[in-house]
Amino acid sequence: MAIKSYSIRIDEVLLHKLHILAGSELRSANSEIIILIREAIEKFEKEHGKIDFKL
Numbered sequence: 866m867a868i869k870s871y872s873i874r875i876d877e878v879l880l881h882k883l884h885i886l887a888g889s890e891l892r893s894a895n896s897e898i899i900i901l902i903r904e905a906i907e908k909f910e911k912e913h914g915k916i917d918f919k920l
Contacts, residue, residue, distance in 0.1 A: 875883070880894075887897035910916060 883894050883897060887894045890897065892900070906916070
């Protein structure tokens with residue numbers, strides 16, 4: 866699986882809070898974002914079924 870880069874626009878307060886959250890888990894902000902995305906996808910799939918796609 867290839868790793869892709871993706872830029873986001875995020876307000877300063879939310880970014881600061883993200884860094885605090887990530888730091889409390891001894892993670893980088895990038896790693897924390899990946900974990901939060903995975904958790905959101907898992908929750909969605911539990912409620913709506915598996916997301917199937919082809920690259």
